[in-house]
Amino acid sequence: MKKILVPFCLFLVTLAYSQDDLLKSLDSTQTEESYSTATFKALQLVTLQTTKMPAKKEFYFVVSHRFGTVKDGFDSFFGLDNATTKLGGIYGVTDWLAVSLSRHTLNKMYETGLKYRVARQNDNFPLDIVGYSVADINTFLEKDQYPGLEFKHRMTYVQQVLLSRKISEKFSLELVPSFIHKNLYNPDIERDNQFSFGGGGRYKITKRLSVNLEYMHNFDKPDFYKNPLSVGLDVETGGHVFQLIFTNSQSMSESGYLTNASGDWGKGDFFFGFNLYRVF
Template identity: 60%
Template sequence: MTKALLFLSIFSSGLAFAQEDLLKDIDTITTHTDASQPAFKALQIVTGQSTKLAAKKEWYMIVAHRFGDVSAGFKDFFGLDNASTKLGVIYGISDGLSVSLSRETNMKTFEGAAKYRLIRQDENFPVDIVGYNVMGVNTEIDKDTYPHLRFSDRLSYLTQALISRRFSDKLSLQLTPSYVHKNLYEPTIEDKNQFLAGIGGRYKISKRVSVNAEYFVNFDNHSFYKNPLSLGVDIETGGHIFQLLFTNSQINSDIGYLTNASGNWGKGHIFFGFNLYRVF
């Protein structure tokens, strides 16, 4: 764990130094809280979605990577040998509506999503409210395992209400009530319908760096899996936001992250990773 944290510190410092020329043109400090500014700089708090949306006609490319369990030590090179990667794109149809498509190596899952603003925080309303809907397709399962498999069995769904408030130039918080439905599930370890409640936040520690955290409680009492807990650092650069993180859920997909967290923070079973967004 100590070595992994040392790696994170060295990597972050090197990245910040390398981007110094680009960062000279960025100034994110304001002298007062402006409610018209987004509560979050990145589209994700850590792995869970934030209330920020892509602007109209903006394209984002996503690269999300989670290494293996760092507690395995040098045997698996602190998780570097067992990684999961997600690639995706996001397009802003309007300033209040975006769509996305992604594919993750873990369970070979495709996800299509729509994200849309319902209410914006301003002087008359205290919070941003954004809706988020996902449909996932698990292409890993096959008829050798499930002889009567139908295409609909591969599908799962997520509905979320993202409710955030920008309290100051430094602090933003978000509540995320969530509902997951799986057409194919194992009843001995999870429920077909799962309800979750999440809380997350961002605290800005410099012009270009913030620390982030999020935690989801899964009210599925039969679940074999853990509640996902993630900590991260956002680094703003000239063309993208780079997120470094530690989490107990190796899966990058929205549905998998929420319902299939397997790591235990108390035992050091956590995963190091990063998210990279490039806007065009």
């Protein structure tokens, strides 16, 4: 892991110091028009978060579904019989800080998050940089299964750094290093601390339609889990963005899809679903 983290950190440092008069530009007053806009139209790429932030006092209502695997065909009506649901809300406290709360039917999971902007892409700085901090509470666990179960054992934490760049009017890229910590885990098959790295991109096809692709490599996963690979389609319709999704991970929580992706694309084992964001 050190062999990966060190070059990555050196890359960020080199990139930052390569910008002419960076400190001078940070001290100057920037207008809103000087920043890159519409790098992503949705708050999620497919399953990953994007660097898009809610505006101050904006509220997003989120409805997401992931159906069961399509490989079982008509036995489960291509996964429709085994749907899981996520309901949540996201509120822009300021233009640079947002809070979120959601509930997932899979593992009866509650998820809270903070999303905060660190830097924005403009003529003097090459990237949007956003931090994303998540805490998950698994309420599915029972003391009958885990006699010594305490509240702290239900907790899982995720920390991500979202780094994106708008390459052109049609094409945007994002890199996402992630750190996951589980308070309850099976040491025979996994680690309490896991690191993943990957990202994805968005390509705009028409004014209201784009195709998205993402991949994350988990360096600490057991062999029977897969690295999450997802493809999606963004459809802009008035006050909301509708996302159609195909992915090899049924979980919609950050910790779930990063560490427990089970589908094998090569065997037709993947999940269909959607994300719906409505802004108020």
